[in-house]
Amino acid sequence: MRxxxxxxxxxxxxxxxxxxxxxxRLVEVSGEIQAxxxxxxxxxxxxxxxAQAGSQLAIGAQNCSEQxxxxxxxxxxxxxxxxLQLAHVLIGHSERRAIYGETxxxxxxxxxxxxxxxxxxxxxxxxxxxxRESGDTLTVVLGQVNTVLxxxxxxxxxxxxxxxxxxxxxxxxxxxSSEQAQEVHKAIRQELARSxxxxxxxxxxxxxxxxxxxxxxxxxxxxxxxxxxxxxxxxDADEFISICRQxx
Ligand code: PGA
Numbered sequence: 001m002r003x004x005x006x007x008x009x010x011x012x013x014x015x016x017x018x019x020x021x022x023x024x025r026l027v028e029v030s031g032e033i034q035a036x037x038x039x040x041x042x043x044x045x046x047x048x049x050x051a052q053a054g055s056q057l058a059i060g061a062q063n064c065s066e067q068x069x070x071x072x073x074x075x076x077x078x079x080x081x082x083x084l085q086l087a088h089v090l091i092g093h094s095e096r097r098a099i100y101g102e103t104x105x106x107x108x109x110x111x112x113x114x115x116x117x118x119x120x121x122x123x124x125x126x127x128x129x130x131x132r133e134s135g136d137t138l139t140v141v142l143g144q145v146n147t148v149l150x151x152x153x154x155x156x157x158x159x160x161x162x163x164x165x166x167x168x169x170x171x172x173x174x175x176x177s178s179e180q181a182q183e184v185h186k187a188i189r190q191e192l193a194r195s196x197x198x199x200x201x202x203x204x205x206x207x208x209x210x211x212x213x214x215x216x217x218x219x220x221x222x223x224x225x226x227x228x229x230x231x232x233x234x235x236d237a238d239e240f241i242s243i244c245r246q247x248x
Contacts, residue, residue: 008234060088066109078117169209185224213242
């Protein structure tokens with residue numbers, strides 16, 4: 001009923017060489033992978049990645065501007081992403097929130113801009129270790145989700161993917177246990193269901209945070225985990241392909 005998606009977030013890693021080597025490997029096996037495969041390289045490589053991906057893989061951006069166009073040095077607009085025929089953009093990644101000070105309000109503006117341009121917004125949410133330890137996980141995560149849900153209509157959920165990424169599990173080698181992840185995914189889906197129970201079943205909710213070939217299967221077996229947002233492991237073709245194959 002809802003799409004399984006495995007997304008690779010290269011962050012500020014990789015090179016033209018990696019684009020030209022890794023993407024053809026993914027294209028080669030794409031016929032054997034049931035999940036939708038999305039690769040998000042640094043923006044400088046998006047055009048080349050798109051050319052390598054053909055129609056078999058989706059290519060997405062890691063960020064976008066909330067502004068339409070104009071004097072915003074260093075920014076990339078949603079119209080530019082659409083111009084390259086990209087269909088996805090990550091929004092509100094915890095590194096954007098923590099390092100570049102992106103607020104919930106800015107995240108909402110970016111989601112609205114992306115959806116308005118016909119793109120799918122991959123909204124990233126997640127709690128810090130301190131928030132988990134103080135028992136605030138669901139308050140924080142559902143708060144981040146609701147800030148966005150309150151500003152978009154349920155008819156726009158077809159252009160929304162949610163990625164739950166506990167901040168303490170990103171790049172640390174610590175994965176949330178499949179039960180910990182499922183608990184949050186289920187809570188997010190219940191929150192969606194408060195607005196529209198049927199549509200809540202159609203929104204893909206991905207897990208992110210130290211996903212590897214070795215732990216992907218157990219995560220994907222959970223009822224409300226519809227795929228993964230993979231950082232470090234997406235830079236290694238064999239590892240990433242193995243994760244993609246497990247999302248059936
Ligand atoms: P990681 O990153 O897989 O390297 O933990 C995930 C992410 O930040 O999207």
